[in-house]
Amino acid sequence: MEVIIQPTYTQLAEVAAEIIRDALLKKPNLALGLATGSTPIGLYKALVRMHETDGLDFSDVTTFNLDEYVGIPPNHPYSYHTFMATHFFNAVNIPAENCHIPQSTVVGHEEFCEKYEAAIVNTGGIDIQVLGIGKDGHIGFNEPSSSLGSRTRIKTLTQSTLEANAPHFGGTIDAVPKMAITMGVGTIMEAKQCLLLASGTSKAEAIANAVEGPITAEVPASVLQMHPRTVVVIDEAAATQLKRVDYYKHVYANKQKLLSQLS
Ligand code: F6R
Numbered sequence: 001m002e003v004i005i006q007p008t009y010t011q012l013a014e015v016a017a018e019i020i021r022d023a024l025l026k027k028p029n030l031a032l033g034l035a036t037g038s039t040p041i042g043l044y045k046a047l048v049r050m051h052e053t054d055g056l057d058f059s060d061v062t063t064f065n066l067d068e069y070v071g072i073p074p075n076h077p078y079s080y081h082t083f084m085a086t087h088f089f090n091a092v093n094i095p096a097e098n099c100h101i102p103q104s105t106v107v108g109h110e111e112f113c114e115k116y117e118a119a120i121v122n123t124g125g126i127d128i129q130v131l132g133i134g135k136d137g138h139i140g141f142n143e144p145s146s147s148l149g150s151r152t153r154i155k156t157l158t159q160s161t162l163e164a165n166a167p168h169f170g171g172t173i174d175a176v177p178k179m180a181i182t183m184g185v186g187t188i189m190e191a192k193q194c195l196l197l198a199s200g201t202s203k204a205e206a207i208a209n210a211v212e213g214p215i216t217a218e219v220p221a222s223v224l225q226m227h228p229r230t231v232v233v234i235d236e237a238a239a240t241q242l243k244r245v246d247y248y249k250h251v252y253a254n255k256q257k258l259l260s261q262l263s
Pocket of ligand 1: 034035066067132133
């Protein structure tokens with residue numbers, strides 16, 4: 001795992017956007033796995049800026065979102081469909097037909113999940129999977145105890161996730177959808193590269209468990225230790241419970257030095 005620690009949220013978002021920009025410049029038909037939530041908003045903002053000011057071209061990009069609530073319509077103000085349109089899709093030139101988001105209904109969900117997985121495979125697999133992390137270590141909506149080999153399916157959300165999402169639903173837990181459709185941990189692990197983002201002290205314990213703790217279904221993000229190409233980009237606040245901060249910083253600083261000598 002490569003762990004990149006940045007002083008602030010804005011800088012972590014910039015580093016994450018640069019990783020995606022560099023990959024896109026090398027491969028214009030990049031397949032991106034995308035996350036919602038507060039963490040990737042800065043990343044999307046930076047990518048939109050790169051599109052508007054530097055002409056970064058998304059016209060051949062395909063996207064697959066990790067998850068969507070079940071039981072609210074796609075045009076609900078807090079659906080992930082609405083989130084993606086607002087923060088990213090409406091502001092860049094990805095063709096609408098290239099954007100895939102799990103459906104928000106249980107009707108025919110098994111067939112839908114199979115087709116979602118097949119669409120990822122048919123695209124050639126996800127090149128970069130963007131991930132946030134829950135305070136309980138979830139990725140996507142794979143809550144603790146999710147099978148580390150799980151595929152796209154419906155999951156029941158934990159109390160901790162319902163509480164975290166309540167502010168988006170008028171502050172009441174009762175209004176938060178109780179289930180979500182999510183890519184599985186196994187689906188995520190098939191991405192060629194994973195880009196895990198986290199900001200703030202509220203994520204420090206989850207990051208320490210995911211990066212330095214034992215690999216366990218109790219912390220689904222810990223399975224990323226088994227992924228050959230995971231990059232963790234976090235701010236100082238999210239790094240406060242990591243044991244090897246000095247080492248991660250040393251490795252990254254030297255990589256930057258080396259890269260600057262090569263260019
Ligand atoms: C959302 C998702 C979730 C979030 C996680 C962190 O698509 O997959 O796993 O990444 O709940 O959410 P924030 O960023 O709001 O703290």
